[in-house]
Amino acid sequence: MSLNVLISYHSDYGNTEKMAQAVAAGARAATECAVTLKLATETSLDDLQAADLIIFGTPVHMGSMAWQMKQLIDRAGKIWMENALEGKVGGVFATGGGFGGGGGGVEGTMTALYSHFLEQGMVVIGFPKSLPGYADAGLQWGPYARCGNHEGMPQSITEAQLVAARSYGAHIAETAQRAIR
Ligand SMILES: Cc1cc2nc3c(=O)[nH]c(=O)nc-3n(C[C@H](O)[C@H](O)[C@H](O)COP(=O)(O)O)c2cc1C
Numbered sequence: 357m358s359l360n361v362l363i364s365y366h367s368d369y370g371n372t373e374k375m376a377q378a379v380a381a382g383a384r385a386a387t388e389c390a391v392t393l394k395l396a397t398e399t400s401l402d403d404l405q406a407a408d409l410i411i412f413g414t415p416v417h418m419g420s421m422a423w424q425m426k427q428l429i430d431r432a433g434k435i436w437m438e439n440a441l442e443g444k445v446g447g448v449f450a451t452g453g454g455f456g457g458g459g460g461g462v463e464g465t466m467t468a469l470y471s472h473f474l475e476q477g478m479v480v481i482g483f484p485k486s487l488p489g490y491a492d493a494g495l496q497w498g499p500y501a502r503c504g505n506h507e508g509m510p511q512s513i514t515e516a517q518l519v520a521a522r523s524y525g526a527h528i529a530e531t532a533q534r535a536i537r
Pocket residue numbers: 366367368369370371372373415416417418419420451452453454455459460461462503510
């Protein structure tokens with residue numbers, strides 16, 4: 357059975373979009389799946405319901421998720437009433453400036469996304485530390501690309517961060533495929 361994967365994300369400057377594409381590439385390389393990549397603002401409730409595996413990606417904005425992701429989450433409240441996402445599999449990834457060398461709110465951001473999935477009755481899959489890329493861009497919740505330099509200025513995604521995104525995409529798709537078989 358082919359896995360239906362939805363990767364829904366927000367990106368103003370392209371960093372999170374590059375991560376989304378790498379997660380998609382990892383899923384495609386590891387499984388027989390159909391991957392749909394969509395901006396959160398263009399993601400419909402039908403898109404959510406059609407997916408077996410839903411992966412949300414966001415930049416950290418002011419210590420939490422971009423409002424475009426929260427708007428999608430709030431729109432999905434309508435199908436929460438119908439239990440429509442129960443049993444689906446969810447995962448997350450994020451990018452952030454990480455000013456000062458810390459996460460700048462990324463942990464709260466990722467756990468808030470998972471909290472939504474769990475409220476919807478979904479099963480969630482994090483990022484095991486043994487996978488490629490974890491040391492460079494791994495958090496237990498999913499890949500996180502820190503895109504700010506030491507002076508707090510934006511810099512682009514590195515290949516090492518994309519390795520983490522690809523390995524997470526492969527891992528979550530393989531695990532979801534086993535779960536829904
Ligand atoms: C309005 C705004 C608020 C931000 N707030 C944070 C923040 O609180 N913590 C952080 O680590 N990075 C923060 N950043 C940096 C972005 O998360 C980072 O540059 C990210 O990679 C941008 O992703 P994008 O290229 O997909 O838009 C902020 C960026 C913007 C534009």
